Amino acid sequence: MTQTPGRRGFLLGGAVLGAGALVSACTSNEPAAQPGAAAPAAATTAAATGGNDQPGTQVTIGFSAPAADHGWIAAIAKNAEAAAKQYSDVVFKPVEPTNDINQQISAVESLIQAKVDVLVLLPNDGQQLNQVARQAMDAGIPVVNLDRVFPDKLSYRTWIGGDNYGMGVAAGHYIGKTLKEKGVSNPVIVEIQGIATLPLTQDRSKGFADALKGYGFSVTAKQDAQFTVESGTEVAANLLQAHKKIDAIWNHDDDQGIGVLAAIKEANRSEFIMVGGAGSANAMREIQSGSSVLAATVTYSPTMASSAIKLARLIAQGKGMSDLTENQVPQSITLASETVTKDNVATYLPLGFES
Amino acid sequence: MTEATPTSVARRPFLGRIGEVPHVGLVAALVLLAIVGLATRPENFATSSNLVSILALASTIGVITVGMTFVIIGGGIDLSVGAVMALSSVWATTLATQSYGPVVMILCAVLVGTGAGLVNGFLISYGRMVPFIATLAMLVAARGLAQRMSGQRTQLVQQANTAIVELSTTRVLGLPLLVYVFALVVALGWILLNRTTFGRRTYAVGGNPEAARLAGIDVRRHTMLLYGLSGLCCGIAAVLIMARTTTGSSTHGDLYELDAIAAVIIGGTLLSGGRGTIIGSILGLLIFTVITNLFILNGLNTSDQLIAKGLIIVVAVLMQRRGALTGT
Numbered sequence: 001m002t003q004t005p006g007r008r009g010f011l012l013g014g015a016v017l018g019a020g021a022l023v024s025a026c027t028s029n030e031p032a033a034q035p036g037a038a039a040p041a042a043a044t045t046a047a048a049t050g051g052n053d054q055p056g057t058q059v060t061i062g063f064s065a066p067a068a069d070h071g072w073i074a075a076i077a078k079n080a081e082a083a084a085k086q087y088s089d090v091v092f093k094p095v096e097p098t099n100d101i102n103q104q105i106s107a108v109e110s111l112i113q114a115k116v117d118v119l120v121l122l123p124n125d126g127q128q129l130n131q132v133a134r135q136a137m138d139a140g141i142p143v144v145n146l147d148r149v150f151p152d153k154l155s156y157r158t159w160i161g162g163d164n165y166g167m168g169v170a171a172g173h174y175i176g177k178t179l180k181e182k183g184v185s186n187p188v189i190v191e192i193q194g195i196a197t198l199p200l201t202q203d204r205s206k207g208f209a210d211a212l213k214g215y216g217f218s219v220t221a222k223q224d225a226q227f228t229v230e231s232g233t234e235v236a237a238n239l240l241q242a243h244k245k246i247d248a249i250w251n252h253d254d255d256q257g258i259g260v261l262a263a264i265k266e267a268n269r270s271e272f273i274m275v276g277g278a279g280s281a282n283a284m285r286e287i288q289s290g291s292s293v294l295a296a297t298v299t300y301s302p303t304m305a306s307s308a309i310k311l312a313r314l315i316a317q318g319k320g321m322s323d324l325t326e327n328q329v330p331q332s333i334t335l336a337s338e339t340v341t342k343d344n345v346a347t348y349l350p351l352g353f354e355s
Numbered sequence: 356m357t358e359a360t361p362t363s364v365a366r367r368p369f370l371g372r373i374g375e376v377p378h379v380g381l382v383a384a385l386v387l388l389a390i391v392g393l394a395t396r397p398e399n400f401a402t403s404s405n406l407v408s409i410l411a412l413a414s415t416i417g418v419i420t421v422g423m424t425f426v427i428i429g430g431g432i433d434l435s436v437g438a439v440m441a442l443s444s445v446w447a448t449t450l451a452t453q454s455y456g457p458v459v460m461i462l463c464a465v466l467v468g469t470g471a472g473l474v475n476g477f478l479i480s481y482g483r484m485v486p487f488i489a490t491l492a493m494l495v496a497a498r499g500l501a502q503r504m505s506g507q508r509t510q511l512v513q514q515a516n517t518a519i520v521e522l523s524t525t526r527v528l529g530l531p532l533l534v535y536v537f538a539l540v541v542a543l544g545w546i547l548l549n550r551t552t553f554g555r556r557t558y559a560v561g562g563n564p565e566a567a568r569l570a571g572i573d574v575r576r577h578t579m580l581l582y583g584l585s586g587l588c589c590g591i592a593a594v595l596i597m598a599r600t601t602t603g604s605s606t607h608g609d610l611y612e613l614d615a616i617a618a619v620i621i622g623g624t625l626l627s628g629g630r631g632t633i634i635g636s637i638l639g640l641l642i643f644t645v646i647t648n649l650f651i652l653n654g655l656n657t658s659d660q661l662i663a664k665g666l667i668i669v670v671a672v673l674m675q676r677r678g679a680l681t682g683t
Contacts, residue, residue, distance in 0.1 A: 068507035228606040238651035241405040355509040
């Protein structure tokens, strides 16, 4: 909950700055108002203040995401709803979250039939929901594709998501740098992945390996878990057995990381540093307290759902992003993966999601 | 009549033999796996810490397997074990429960598990539902309730209640406490099944419910108790998983029902009921756990591990079938 005001504050600040810039440059938001014929009044307010957060045309945003069986996905749904609530001009229309592809397809179909103005979709599987997203686009409903990408560019107006490869790179750099500074040669680096068959896991691993290569290091062993606490414990317990001395562990996911940390504690090991992934509030508290091996985590923040709702609203109202020069929202936005360490954890803690 | 007597006489030793053959096979399989372990990872496999780690891994699902063995010998099946364990772990880690301290948390987990099991049993014996359906309904409902209670979040065991986590971190004679809990459950289960009226009734009910009824056993009540027992085991398992992972979560125990049923079947218990042993089930489970351990020690991925487990189930059942055929 605490992350919303933080983010809102940030965006508002950005909007105000943007407004200042616009005013001083003697430009206005006029062109952005053109597509919506019914929005002249709103557009004038927007033009007057230059702020995109000013109320505009009433828009209905349809939202569909997988069922939350994981802190990250739970945070996605919560952030989306909280972001929508900020705006008096947004009607938020979520459908029952589900992990069944079939059900998600029919849920999206029902949103198309309800003629929402814009859709925000986090598909269970981009490939399998591509068809129905395309249907929405063909019916004139812009789709904001959240995180898991549709293979067909005709199926979405804008994509916003995290950078899995970049997450691996961030973790690799942190571990590489730390070990170099310690002067460790030939380090034992262990990687605990999420579900191995997912492309996102493969991207993360590739980024990790590529970044480590720059330091002349490589991954000694990697093993896949299931993104759940329990699988984290099981895999970590076995890996600790396989390697009597470890220098660094990168665990792809902080939720699963709770289990990994439990196994490490159980085995009474502390000779290595561990880096997490995603950026849960719990992981950040561990980093802050410094009581465990967890030294850092690389973000893949579910705040992207808040941003997706904001983008959807702007698209439906025909506005652009006030900090950018263009009149329309960009086609794709990739969030950077940021490294949270003890030094900067205080600024990230409000953005962390509860697992 | 004259022919019936010799067959039934001939049958008894044959039954006894069937009971033993899988055990020999199971022990041989474990030895084989140990040899593979020693050959591929000599420096890691036979270390005491690895063996402890295998036992600790086996503990949670081992406790569930004991309950499952009772249910299957009694002629039923319990598909809800994983979900009931998840629900118990979630219920015991809600902020409200946690405020009462570790003892209440443990009680809560055990009671929730037993309660869910008794509901299963009631639906099956008095509601006359097929066990497969009743426990399937419980699987879905318990998982849903767990998700609702936890708000689909992972609930951490709080600092004040770390006594629970100590079950997994405290070691006595080199073994974590939860391994002792596991051993105790196995021992009590064995005594209950082999040395008490309750155990004999379980075999009777599973073997031929009608005959059992005629012999004066309250079959319905007994069936209900069997599911309650399975639920109790799920509750204990929930305490162990809370200790190991320091959390309660609706994702705990996913597909545990399949692992537990597979372990029981490999262990030589008939799915149709009336025959089986706890030792067999535990050996079956250890085979699975050692395989997981071997795969991770050797850095192989989980998909191959699943294939291996599938093959083992098929081979084990085929061997038992062949044993039965050559016996007759």
